[in-house]
Amino acid sequence: MERSPLLGILGGLGPMSTVYFYEMLTAHTEARCDQEHLNIVISSYAETPDRTDYILGRSSDNPLTAMIENAKKLENFGATVIAIPCNTAHYFYSSLKDEVSVPILNIIEETVRIAAGVGIGKIGILATEGTVQSESYQRVSADFGVACEVPTPEEQAMLMDIIYGDIKQGRRADMDKFNRVAGSLLDRGCEKLILGCTELSLIKKNEGLGYEYLDSLEALAYRTILACGKPPCGFPAYFGAR
Amino acid sequence: MERSPLLGILGGLGPMSTVYFYEMLTAHTEARCDQEHLNIVISSYAETPDRTDYILGRSSDNPLTAMIENAKKLENFGATVIAIPCNTAHYFYSSLKDEVSVPILNIIEETVRIAAGVGIGKIGILATEGTVQSESYQRVSADFGVACEVPTPEEQAMLMDIIYGDIKQGRRADMDKFNRVAGSLLDRGCEKLILGCTELSLIKKNEGLGYEYLDSLEALAYRTILACGKPPCGFPAYFGAR
Numbered sequence: 051m052e053r054s055p056l057l058g059i060l061g062g063l064g065p066m067s068t069v070y071f072y073e074m075l076t077a078h079t080e081a082r083c084d085q086e087h088l089n090i091v092i093s094s095y096a097e098t099p100d101r102t103d104y105i106l107g108r109s110s111d112n113p114l115t116a117m118i119e120n121a122k123k124l125e126n127f128g129a130t131v132i133a134i135p136c137n138t139a140h141y142f143y144s145s146l147k148d149e150v151s152v153p154i155l156n157i158i159e160e161t162v163r164i165a166a167g168v169g170i171g172k173i174g175i176l177a178t179e180g181t182v183q184s185e186s187y188q189r190v191s192a193d194f195g196v197a198c199e200v201p202t203p204e205e206q207a208m209l210m211d212i213i214y215g216d217i218k219q220g221r222r223a224d225m226d227k228f229n230r231v232a233g234s235l236l237d238r239g240c241e242k243l244i245l246g247c248t249e250l251s252l253i254k255k256n257e258g259l260g261y262e263y264l265d266s267l268e269a270l271a272y273r274t275i276l277a278c279g280k281p282p283c284g285f286p287a288y289f290g291a292r
Numbered sequence: 293m294e295r296s297p298l299l300g301i302l303g304g305l306g307p308m309s310t311v312y313f314y315e316m317l318t319a320h321t322e323a324r325c326d327q328e329h330l331n332i333v334i335s336s337y338a339e340t341p342d343r344t345d346y347i348l349g350r351s352s353d354n355p356l357t358a359m360i361e362n363a364k365k366l367e368n369f370g371a372t373v374i375a376i377p378c379n380t381a382h383y384f385y386s387s388l389k390d391e392v393s394v395p396i397l398n399i400i401e402e403t404v405r406i407a408a409g410v411g412i413g414k415i416g417i418l419a420t421e422g423t424v425q426s427e428s429y430q431r432v433s434a435d436f437g438v439a440c441e442v443p444t445p446e447e448q449a450m451l452m453d454i455i456y457g458d459i460k461q462g463r464r465a466d467m468d469k470f471n472r473v474a475g476s477l478l479d480r481g482c483e484k485l486i487l488g489c490t491e492l493s494l495i496k497k498n499e500g501l502g503y504e505y506l507d508s509l510e511a512l513a514y515r516t517i518l519a520c521g522k523p524p525c526g527f528p529a530y531f532g533a534r
Contacts, residue, residue, distance in 0.1 A: 054339060064326040065318045072336070073311045082461050084306040087338035093369075094314070096329035097296060127335075127365050219324050 054089055055278045058129025058152070060121055062094035063101065063113075063136035064218055067248035067267065070255060071135035074271040080281040088278050091127045093120040101138040102180030102210075114142045118149045125150050133157075133274045137246050137266055138180045155277060158190045161244055161269040166194040168288045170242050173264070174199045174235030177246035178213060179206055187246055199238050205231040209250075217249040225257060236262065296331055297520045300371025300394070302363055304336035305343065305355075305378035306460055309490035309509065312497060313377035316513040322525040330520050333369045335362040343380040344422030344452075356384045360391045367392045375399075375516045379488050379508055380422040397519060400432045403486055403511040408436040410530045412484050415506070416441045416477030419488035421452055429488055441480050447473040451492075459491040467499060478504065 057075075061068030072092060081087045098120075099111035117139065124132055132154045134140065140158050147154050165173050173196055175187045182200050191198040201209060208227040216223045232243055242264045245251050251267035253259060272289045275282040282289075299317075303310030314334060323329045340362075341353035359381065366374060374396045376382065382400050389396050407415050415438055417429045424442050433440040443451060450469040458465045474485055484506045487493050493509035495501060514531045517524040524531075 062326065062329070062331070065329045065332075066315075069311065069315045069318055072314065072334075073308075076307045076311055077462065083456075084304065084342070084460060085339050087304070087307045088336075089304070089338055090307075090334070090336040091365075092314075092332070092334040092336065094330075094332040094334065096331055097327050100326070123333075123369050127369055214325075218326060220319065 053128075055130045056128050057088050057090045057274060057278050058121075058124030058127065058132040059090060059092040060117060060124060060132055060134045060139075061092050061136075062096040063098055063134070063139050064249060065094055065096050066217075066220075066252060068092065068094050068135050070252060071133075071248070071267055071271060074267065075275060078271060078282055078284050079275055080283040086280075088275065088280055091124055091129055093124055095120050101136070101141065102178045105138070105141050105180035105184055113139070114145055117142060117146055121146055121150045121154075125152055131155065131274075131277050133270055135248050135267055135270060137186070137248060138178045140186050141180060141184045155270060155273055157266050157270040158186050158246075160273045161246070161264060161266040162187070162190045162194050162196060164269050164272075164289055165242055165244070165264055166196050170196060172197040172199065172240050174232075174238070174240030174243045175246050176201070176209060176231065176235070176243055176250055179210055181246055182206060187244065199235055199240050201231050201235065205234055209247075212253075213247055213249045217252055223253045223257065225253075228253060295370075297372045298370050299330055299332045299516060299520050300363075300366030300369065300374040301332060301334040302359060302366060302374055302376045302381075303334050303378075304338040305340055305376070305381050306491060307336055307338050308459075308462075308494060310334065310336050310377050312494060313375075313490065313509055313513060316509065317517060320513060320524055320526050321517055322523040328522075330517065330522055333366055333371055335366055337362050343378070343383065344420045347380070347383050347422035347426055355381070356387055359384060359388055363388055363392045363396075367394055373397065373516075373519050375512055377490050377509055377512060379428070379490060380420045382428055383422060383426045397512060397515055399508050399512040400428050400488070402515045403488070403506060403508040404429070404432045404436050404438060406511050406514075406531055407484055407486070407506055408438050412438060414439040414441065414482050416474075416480070416482030416485045417488050418443070418451060418473065418477075418485055418492055420455060421448055423488055424448060429486065441477055441482050443473050443477065447476055451489075454495075455489055455491045459494055465495045465499065467495075470495060
């Protein structure tokens with residue numbers, strides 16, 4: 051008998067973002083009973099070393115080791131496709147992909163694909179310093195023919211305060227700071243602001259953000275539900291344009 | 293090097309309750325950064341056959357087979373302790389425990405232990421028909437010297453409508469019905485009402501319920517965080533009384 055798809059989530063990067071991704075998958079799968087939901091295995095390995103610290107050379111503790119180990123464990127568990135609800139971790143995407151034989155969805159590609167699909171000309175990137183410095187979004191945007199703005203160093207420092215000083219410590223985000231960074235990117239002509247860090251997705255969840263934001267976690271959830279052969283529901287209508 | 297504890301969650305029974313359990317563990321662990329959170333592996337195997345249908349003889353599809361398979365997979369993944377955020381599934385607790393070599397926490401024992409620990413004389417059980425008919429709470433309560441009331445058949449039918457007709461389908465619970473059942477148990481002298489179905493825990497999350505409710509999912513989360521050697525925070529003060 052052919053087995054149903056089993057989604058593997060390489061999570062814990064950080065834990066509350068993985069909680070939200072799992073919630074999003076559950077809320078956005080059309081289901082009338084438990085059994086119509088996705089089968090999932092989640093590795094929430096919180097001890098994975100900090101991604102940004104390693105990328106910026108502040109620590110020699112390479113998170114890739116733990117990521118490979120847990121991706122292989124997901125594969126051994128039976129995962130048929132893997133999703134990683136963390137943008138910064140996609141710095142290691144290519145190295146990780148070579149270590150497992152199941153496909154790994156790419157949150158950055160899925161996000162930019164949606165923006166490009168509805169003709170957005172320029173996006174603004176709200177992400178960790180690790181994601182910005184490693185130019186993950188800049189390169190993928192170029193591939194899709196979409197222009198890309200990133201915050202100034204001062205704005206980026208404010209974002210890092212929000213991500214590490216507020217959200218990862220379970221506190222409310224400083225929305226004054228957040229709106230200053232976002233406003234600056236809009237002033238520079240960005241048509242959509244990418245929530246390109248899954249901790250920032252929690253701001254959209256908890257504070258509510260407008261139509262000008264495109265949440266990378268939502269983009270990944272949309273593609274993940276489709277990849278598992280289930281009907282997605284309740285996503286922004288423009289996600290469906292391909 | 294000794295490895296950190298790895299919590300295995302046998303979940304998906306139903307999926308949204310497992311989401312909430314994972315959220316609860318994350319929100320109630322005192323942590324200043326990702327790395328201070330619990331390491332967790334979650335099997336959210338939604339296709340596990342319905343527990344109540346099997347217990348009541350409405351279906352011959354035995355959920356125990358899928359539960360054993362997934363518990364073993366959690367053990368192979370490296371889980372050092374297992375939690376099951378579903379009361380009804382504890383009908384199978386003894387059979388499951390014999391199949392794996394890691395300890396499995398018992399949501400029903402942890403819940404009644406807290407009630408007994410603060411001298412509650414009589415509890416009311418809000419649970420699935422499977423849990424009530426299998427007398428899981430009745431037996432554990434007797435062990436702890438706590439009296440126990442269950443809903444009348446008509447009230448139980450209303451609870452099942454809420455669990456299966458509302459919550460498992462992603463709808464808001466019918467609070468009129470819920471309050472009628474709860475009020476009847478309070479009238480019969482229950483000092484605490486046990487949310488003895490993790491779908492009903494979602495009512496406490498989404499609607500807010502008072503001090504007269506003791507949530508089995510919170511009891512399990514409290515004990516789970518302790519079992520993983522982390523500091524629990526933000527639980528009702530009386531959880532600490534032992």
